[in-house]
Amino acid sequence: MAYEIVIGLEVHVELKTESKLCCGCSTKFNAEVNTLVCPVCLGLPGALPVLNKKAVELSIITGLALNCEIAEHCQFDRKQYFYPDLPKGYQLTQFYHPIGREGWLEVNLAGKNRKIGIPRIHLEEEAGRSYHAGKGIIDAEYSLLDYNRSSIPLLEIVTAPELHSPQEAKKFMECLKTTLEYIDVSDCKMAEGSLRCDANISVRHRGDLQLGKRVEIKNMNSFRALEAALEDEAKRQVSLLQQGTPLQREESRAWVEEKGRTLFMRFKEEPHEYRYFPDPDLLPIEIADHWIQDLRSQLPELPQIKRQRYLREYELPAYDGELLSSSKQMADFFELAVQAYDGEPKKVSNWILGELARLINLEKIEFGQVKVTPGALAQLLTLLDQKVINGKIAKMVFEETFYTGKKPEAIVAEKDLEQVSDPKVIKEIVARTIAAHPLPVRDYLRGKKKALGFLVGQVMAETKGKANPEMVRDLLDEELSFLSRS
Amino acid sequence: MSLTEQQVKALSFQARLQLTAEEIVSFTAQLNKILQYVAIIQEVSVDDLEPTIYGVSLTNIWREDRVRLSLEREAVLANAPEQENFCFKVPKILEED
């Protein structure tokens, strides 16, 4: 029997502001505990919130990038519950009037572009952080609280239950992350918690109209974890269906990385009574049309659009387009390099996705830390095209540029790496090489064509790799065929 | 509308107020009396009026995104009932929200 997996995501993004949502404390990551705290974010009696305009602006920008309708009017509501990391006994959020509604994000899933619905995005404040003394939350003896994170602006992005596999969920998140990075509204670091994601998953028989009971999965700290957790949970739910014992109650489960499993946390009780009501301390926001237009005009080209343009304008293969556009920094690098270079854009793409990506992976650095400039890459490619250097030398030069930031032309000049293309010079070396290596020459003449490679290598070595390899091959071939005839 | 003792007990849990059995009985009676009194508002029809939520009718009151000095950590923890390693210390947390 066929099963259908239904997944919806609840994403939390810490917005990239200098100060918190309702006070002037810094949002710096990893500061010493309880040093970025003031009466407001500590919930001291009598303290009052004052809204950070930038947080509202970043929310609108995100809403626009996610094709949301931006609310004309929104306000902050109090979501009330007791938890030690929640200093006021309520969280400021936008329950009744979210800042964005009815948006979507286009994601390429299984070769097809699909619009995944985003029913709402809303701005809220982050809670503090609790550390549990002991092995885990269950056997902790006591807990410690740090409020540095309290009231950092948080944007919640909710998707419709329109994702149908763990891979789709992962792909959606990657795409969302790329988009958020493009518009520069968040650091999007899952490891630091600035991008978080909970998932709701249910399984039903294909064709069923009603959704199955859903399970909420928390504690997934990477895209890989998201995929693995959903795989595990989907498998579990399918097997429950197969056994004829489908889920009876909705529950929350936590992904436990070390075990590679989701573990039961608790049943979801009646929908929690959060007693939302408008916060009287923060006044409502009216978002004027011209503000929205202004922000819209500042939006960068978004990855989906960019990808399509690359295919059209630069005639790149879909694969290249998708990879290049998956990071704004990489895409910007690509475009600048293309501008500075007269040759084919595909060559630029090859070098970025090949050599540059290899070195970045090797050194485990971020694209933003790269010392190579787009101009340097263009210069290198031009040197290659003009046959000033050969391909092998080019890789060497590029590596040096990568580590030192030096310009390829400078490296070539400094190290005298210019390609040797003078036939007279090469002919001389070829003759010397043939004389010095009678055995491989004999092998070659007896039909062992492989031996040519060895001889080419010898000539290259003698020129410290600088000889024009095609010319070397041609001249060797010429000399050897002369020998074979004689 | 009136409240049962069971409902008052549920309210007291939501509000994190431990009540004794006697308190539940007496509060139920008191709350019902209040409910009876405030029911007077059901007489009047005001559906055409927008709710007044705030004390003033200003909008878009905000500040620029600038960092201000936070409190000294000693001040943050000055009133802490219990602390350890510059954190507020609480008994173990059983529920995860």
Added chain:
Amino acid sequence: MDVARMNLFDLRRVLDAGEISAVELTSLFLDRITQLNPELNAFITVTGEEALHSAKEADTRLASGEGITPLTGIPIAVKDNICTKGVRTTCGSKLLENYLPVYDATVVTKLKKAGAVLIGKTNLDEFAMGSSTEDSGYGLTLNPWDRQRVAGGSSGGSAAAVAAGMAPLALGSDTGGSIRQPSAFCGILGLKPTYGRVSRLGLVPYAPSLDQIGSMARRVRDLIILDHYISTYDPLDSTSLPEPPPEIGDFPRKLPGLRIGLPKEYFEEDLKPQIKERVHTVAQVLEKEGCVLVELSLPSLQYAVATYYILAWAEASSSMARYDGVRYGYRATGEQDVLNMMMETRKQGFGAEVKRRILMGTCFLTEGYYEDYYRKAQRIRALIKKDFEMAFTKCDLLLTPTTTVTAFKIGENFTDSLILTPTERCTVAANLTGIPGLSFPCGLIEGLPVGAQLMAPAGQEGILFQVASFCESVGVMPEKEAINGL
């Protein structure tokens, strides 16, 4: 020198003339507090040492002749729900018995800047929830006029302190009448300013959409000066009004021709006939001066108290959520987990009235009540606002009694009808509509003071001052003061 009986003008004169130093003046008030407070219990905390210290600074200022304001060297009592840095602020609650704020309320900062001397923190019903100070965790405040009676509340401590000459001026807070009612009961003046005119930063909230800090004094001129020094735009309170308050003595209108509205609903039902008579006397005096009396009706007033209960308590249930024993204040000991610690802390820390309001307010915000009670009450709030706006097209200000009874006997409030005392009937509308309300003494009944209330459109405190000032000048206010008997 009998400083207790002196008004601000006289105190200013003797200070400026050097007939007495600020330190001596403060000592005299401290002596008076030592003498009277053990019985009256107007102060929860007397800040003798700090007061003498600031008095000394005031003396330096006076000697240098620089930065002298009308308040320099003048002792002021502050209600104990207004945060004072380093001086415990209990809010009348055992839960905050040892709570030391780490910041000053904006009003306190303003007063300190003006050189005023904070002499102590006054008693109140716990978290300002009550109308007699009988609900204080620190014992009730007696009425200086009759010690069998309450001083009113919740700013009963401030009212009694000023009435008994323990301080010439005091700050209170008013959510439904908490400045005006005790002022009326104790025969002094009390102003609930326009919402947003005085910063709420540092006022421990009861119901933030209704709360305002205001001034209390025995003379109109004194009230005007204190009001002037606390009124300010505060960027740290989002609900603060941007317009600056008018200058002292800026009386915009002439009395002749001024239309004084007498809304009939305020003179009906349970109003004590002698109070009606006293207020009518005030009306006649004004008429004689050329004011025009306008009879009018505010039909929605009958819903005001119910509306106030719903809104104030709903907000209160949320305001009280932060007292969970985690970061400050009392914590129940011996509990094994955080949930029980919170439940027990709040059980032991809060008094019965606060618990009742938390429970009721929690109920109003739950599903099933939210629309029919909370939202409906907000719509009625709009209706009441509309009615008042309409009334102010027919008149320039309203004259009503402040309370329907004079100060009641201790314990009288605690019948089984519990909350439904008539004391809030005349005062809550000013909070619901955000307009200023001023109570001034207008005579005695059986030796107990009666209060008349003036209300004007938002921002028009000036007109209230002007009328009150006239009434004072023609002897409407009783010659006798509580001080005389003490």
